[in-house]
Structures are given as C-alpha cells and as structure tokens.
Amino acid sequence: MADNSTVLTQIDTKKRILDAAERLFARNGFQGTSMRAITGEAKANLAAVNYHFGTKEALLEAVFERRLVPLNKTRTDRLEAVRDSARSEARRPSARDVLRAFIEPTIAFAVSKEGAGDFPTLIGRAIIDPDDAVRKIFLRHVGPVFHLLIDALREALPELSAHALFWRVHFTIGAMGHTCHIRTMAETMQTTGKPHGLPDGVAAACDAEAMTEMLMNFVSAGMEA
Amino acid sequence: MADNSTVLTQIDTKKRILDAAERLFARNGFQGTSMRAITGEAKANLAAVNYHFGTKEALLEAVFERRLVPLNKTRTDRLEAVRDSARSEARRPSARDVLRAFIEPTIAFAVSKEGAGDFPTLIGRAIIDPDDAVRKIFLRHVGPVFHLLIDALREALPELSAHALFWRVHFTIGAMGHTCHIRTMAETMQTTGKPHGLPDGVAAACDAEAMTEMLMNFVSAGMEA
DNA sequence: GTCTATAGATTGATAGAC
DNA sequence: GTCTATCAATCTATAGAC
Numbered sequence: 001m002a003d004n005s006t007v008l009t010q011i012d013t014k015k016r017i018l019d020a021a022e023r024l025f026a027r028n029g030f031q032g033t034s035m036r037a038i039t040g041e042a043k044a045n046l047a048a049v050n051y052h053f054g055t056k057e058a059l060l061e062a063v064f065e066r067r068l069v070p071l072n073k074t075r076t077d078r079l080e081a082v083r084d085s086a087r088s089e090a091r092r093p094s095a096r097d098v099l100r101a102f103i104e105p106t107i108a109f110a111v112s113k114e115g116a117g118d119f120p121t122l123i124g125r126a127i128i129d130p131d132d133a134v135r136k137i138f139l140r141h142v143g144p145v146f147h148l149l150i151d152a153l154r155e156a157l158p159e160l161s162a163h164a165l166f167w168r169v170h171f172t173i174g175a176m177g178h179t180c181h182i183r184t185m186a187e188t189m190q191t192t193g194k195p196h197g198l199p200d201g202v203a204a205a206c207d208a209e210a211m212t213e214m215l216m217n218f219v220s221a222g223m224e225a
Numbered sequence: 226m227a228d229n230s231t232v233l234t235q236i237d238t239k240k241r242i243l244d245a246a247e248r249l250f251a252r253n254g255f256q257g258t259s260m261r262a263i264t265g266e267a268k269a270n271l272a273a274v275n276y277h278f279g280t281k282e283a284l285l286e287a288v289f290e291r292r293l294v295p296l297n298k299t300r301t302d303r304l305e306a307v308r309d310s311a312r313s314e315a316r317r318p319s320a321r322d323v324l325r326a327f328i329e330p331t332i333a334f335a336v337s338k339e340g341a342g343d344f345p346t347l348i349g350r351a352i353i354d355p356d357d358a359v360r361k362i363f364l365r366h367v368g369p370v371f372h373l374l375i376d377a378l379r380e381a382l383p384e385l386s387a388h389a390l391f392w393r394v395h396f397t398i399g400a401m402g403h404t405c406h407i408r409t410m411a412e413t414m415q416t417t418g419k420p421h422g423l424p425d426g427v428a429a430a431c432d433a434e435a436m437t438e439m440l441m442n443f444v445s446a447g448m449e450a
Numbered sequence: 451g452t453c454t455a456t457a458g459a460t461t462g463a464t465a466g467a468c
Numbered sequence: 469g470t471c472t473a474t475c476a477a478t479c480t481a482t483a484g485a486c
Contacts, residue, residue, distance in 0.1 A: 031254065171400035175395075
C-alpha cells in the first residue's frame with residue numbers, strides 16, 4: 001500500500017495536467033495545444049499524460065467531463081424547476097426564466113469556488129471549434145441539456161415556429177459562446193491593446209454578474225421579438 | 226514574354242490554391258489545415274504555395290484580402306450611407322438600419338456571384354479563432370469597419386452606456402459568427418445527423434435571405450432592449 | 451508512477467533539376 | 469513555374485530503466 005505522499009503526488013499530477021490542459025485548450029484550441037505545452041505548464045513529465053489519460057483526445061474528454069457533469073446537472077435541475085413551477089401554476093414558463101436557467105450557471109462557473117476560470121472559455125470554444133474530436137465529445141455531453149432547453153423554450157413560446165426557434169436558440173448560443181471567448185481575450189489584450197470600443201477597464205467590463213445581466217437582456221429581447 | 230497558356234496556368238494555380246485554402250481554413254481552421262491538404266485539393270504541387278505566397282501565414286493573409294477588401298468597401302459605404310441619410314434629415318439613424326448595413330452584406334456574400342460560399346464561414350471562424358496569426362490579420366482588416374459600426378450605433382442609441390453598447394455589439398458579432406459557422410456545419414451534418422432541434426430540411430433552414438431576416442430581428446430587438 | 455530515450459508520422463519550408 | 473526529393477523541426481505515443 002502506497003504511503004500518503006505518493007498518493008498525493010499522483011493525484012496532484014493528474015489534477016495539474018487537467019488544469020493546464022483546460023487552460024491551454026481554452027486559450028489556444030485543441031489542435032493548437034501540444035502535449036509538451038501541457039506537461040510543461042503542469043510541471044509534469046511528457047509521458048505522464050499518456051500514462052494517466054491514454055491519449056490527447058482522452059485527456060480532452062476528461063477535461064470536459066470534470067466540469068460538464070456537475071454543470072449539466074445544475075442546468076438540467078434549473079430548467080426542470082422552471083418547467084415544473086410553471087406547470088404547477090397552470091401557466092407557460094417565461095422565455096426569460098428558461099434562458100436564465102441555462103445561461104446563468106454557465107457563466108457563473110467563471111467565479112465558482114472550484115476556480116474553474118478557464119472552463120467557460122473552453123465551452124465557448126467547444127461550441128464553435130471545427131475539430132471533429134472536440135465537437136463530438138462536446139455534443140455528447142451537452143446534447144441532452146440542449147434538447148431540454150429547446151423543449152422548454154417551445155413551451156414558453158408556442159406561437160414561434162420551430163424554424164425560428166431553432167435559429168434564435170443558435171443566436172443565443174453564439175452570443176453566449178462569443179461572450180465567454182471575449183472574456184479571455186480581454187485578459188490577454190491588456191498588453192496588446194484594448195478591444196475595439198471597450199470603454200472602461202477590462203476588469204469592470206468582464207465582471208461575470210454584470211455580463212450575465214447584459215447577455216440576459218439581449219437574448220431575452222431577441223427571443224421574444 | 227510568356228505565351229497565353231503559361232500565364233493562364235499560373236493564374237489558375239494561384240486561384241485554385243486560394244479557393245482550396247479558403248474552403249479548408251473555413252472548415253478545419255488554420256492550424257487544422259496542412260499545406261499538403263491545400264495543394265492536394267487544389268491539384269497543385271506542394272512547393273507551389275511557397276512559390277506563390279511565401280508562407281502559410283501569407284497565404285491566409287491573401288485569402289482574407291481577396292474577399293475582405295471588397296466586402297469592407299460595401300459595408301463601409303452602407304454604414305456611411307445610413308449615417309449621411311439620417312444626418313441630412315436631421316434625425317438619428319435607426320439601430321436596425323445600422324445593423325442591416327453591417328450584417329446583410331456579410332451574409333449575402335454567401336450567395337454572391339463570386340461563389341465565395343466558404344468565406345462567410347471563414348469570417349465566422351476568424352472572429353473566434355484563438356490562433357494569434359488569424360486574429361491579427363483579421364483584426365487589421367476588419368478593425369476600421371468595426372469601429373465605424375460602433376460609432377454609428379452610438380449615434381443610433383445615445384442613451385445606451387458605452388459599456389452596454391460594447392457588449393451588445395459583441396453579442397451581435399457572436400450571434401452572426403455562429404450563424405455563419407452553423408451554416409457550414411449543417412451542410413456536413415447531413416451525413417452525421419441533424420443538428421439538435423433542426424425542424425425542416427437543411428436547405429430551407431440555411432437559406433441565406435431567411436437567415437439574415439431571423440438574425441436581423443433577433444439582434445435588433447436585443448440592441449434596442 | 452516517473453523518468454529518459456526514441457520510434458514513427460507529419461509538418462512547413464527549401465534546394466535544384468527541368 | 470512546376471516538379472522531385474529532402475531537410476529540420478515538431479508532434480503523439482510508447483518502450484523500458486529506475
């Protein structure tokens with residue numbers, strides 16, 4: 001039986017690799033991140049990735065799974081709570097409540113106690129990453145929640161055609177994904193120059209709560225247009 | 226002096242490489258596209274890329290420049306027409322007109338006579354691509370137009386804070402970029418399965434004109450919320 | 451479990467014949 | 469201008485000592 005220090009080192013290595021991979025995948029993309037960059041940042045040996053995770057793609061899967069399982073549980077619970085609440089009061093759910101149930105936990109992840117600061121950015125990237133591996137893994141995890149979101153919005157806006165609903169959901173996803181992405185860009189942009197049109201300091205502009213409210217107002221109005 | 230056949234072959238090779246690069250960069254990303262994949266699809270020799278363009282990054286620059294120069298001219302003209310028209314009538318431009326002046330030419334590029342079907346997708350990708358080379362080149366070309374868009378929207382919505390305007394423009398860009406991206410995904414998804422919630426045939430859902438109207442309604446409502 | 455060393459494949463780019 | 473051949477670097481992944 002291994003002593004404590006060995007076990008702790010093992011766990012730490014795995015976690016350090018996951019953290020570094022999350023950060024680098026979010027910032028540079030899947031194809032843009034080499035295993036050497038990951039192990040370099042994680043202060044781990046190159047072979048440790050393959051030992052602990054098997055392949056680079058399996059590492060990506062592990063990065064997604066660590067965050068997405070609890071996040072999807074939260075989003076699913078909140079979406080079903082909105083539906084149940086409306087049903088028990090014999091009314092339709094409001095589109096705004098449905099959108100909030102989906103968006104708020106997603107962005108709030110940025111300031112969670114877990115310190116998962118880079119994961120929302122990774123979600124933003126995954127939504128639009130053209131790499132098949134990224135999209136396949138992401139869709140497998142997020143597909144059911146996405147389906148639930150569409151169903152709830154269909155209840156909220158029954159007069160909206162399926163065609164229009166489909167696109168409006170994707171506009172929402174696009175705006176949300178881009179928001180997560182901009183947030184990371186803004187951090188690195190302090191050295192290279194301000195984003196076009198950014199008025200105040202970066203910190204103020206990227207405050208998660210204020211950003212969520214802005215996004216909520218925007219997509220709620222668009223959804224109910 | 227070279228005879229006609231030689232000149233034509235040269236031009237054709239350059240054009241075939243540009244077309245193939247545009248298509249593959251849009252579909253697989255900059256880092257996800259090898260020079261061998263490009264020359265393979267263009268039926269050109271591997272060394273032809275370096276001969277005609279110098280480097281892979283210079284090729285990307287050429288791909289952007291070919292489309293972005295005329296597209297930006299159109300967008301700039303239309304944005305200034307909206308401002309001038311409002312100014313001559315001593316009224317504020319409407320946010321909807323400003324947004325249409327920016328969005329319509331962007332998406333309409335998909336069905337242009339040039340057959341630039343993949344370039345809107347490339348724009349969608351460039352907006353969110355994490356690769357520094359991609360972002361640098363793209364921002365250099367699109368920065369001035371982007372600045373003009375923000376200025377025009379500031380005139381249209383003077384009561385909106387600079388902070389809110391900044392984010393709403395980025396929500397709009399995100400929705401538009403994602404829309405261009407989904408459009409390509411939907412094409413390739415006919416084999417792998419429908420996107421979640423897609424109601425009708427792919428062709429109907431991706432009709433450029435209808436898509437533009439959907440997007441216009443969505444972002445106009447969000448912008449004026 | 452962690453390390454060194456390296457296999458095996460692929461990449462961007464170039465030299466030189468034609 | 470186009471081709472073959474190849475360099476040098478990089479990549480993922482693995483074998484084997486410790």
